[in-house]
Amino acid sequence: MVTETDQIIAFVLARLDEAAETQRDQFDAWHGKDCESIYRDAETPTFPCDCGVPERVLAEIDAKRALLEDLDYGGAEMGDAQWLVARRLASLHADHPDYQERWRH
Ligand SMILES: [Zn+2]
Structure with a gap:
């Protein structure tokens, strides 16, 4: 059975x-404001770059994914925590067509 938590986690993932x-x-990647790779007209754009921002953003994405996984192995109380965390993360995308209004409450 697909639970509400399963659905919201699938949405967030x-x-x-x-x-x-x-x-x-x-x-399309985010970069530091002085990163050389954002000068798209450069003859030899630098990518991957060394501003560190793309890696940091990817690390934050991985950490959010890992947090949801960590909360998946702790029984009922952790399940409640997982639901709350998933709701907060889902709320960042409340304008997405797949976002469910019932997740707001
Ligand atoms: Zn960069």
């Missing part, structure tokens, strides 16, 4: 996958 994919894209 899908958004994390999208964010990671964007962050691995040479032109």
Whole structure:
């Protein structure tokens, strides 16, 4: 049976996958303001770059994913915590068409 928690976690994991994919894209990734790779007209753009921002963003994505996994192995109380964490993470994407209004409450 697919529970409400399963559904919201699947939603959050899908958004994390999208964010990671964007962050691995040479032109869509976030960078530091002085990063050489953001000068797209450069003849030889530097990518991967050394500003450190793409790696940090990917590490934050991995940490969110790991947090949800960690909370998956602790019985009922951890299940409640997992639900609360997943709701907070899902709320970052409340404008997404797959976001369910019932997750707000
Ligand atoms: Zn950079």
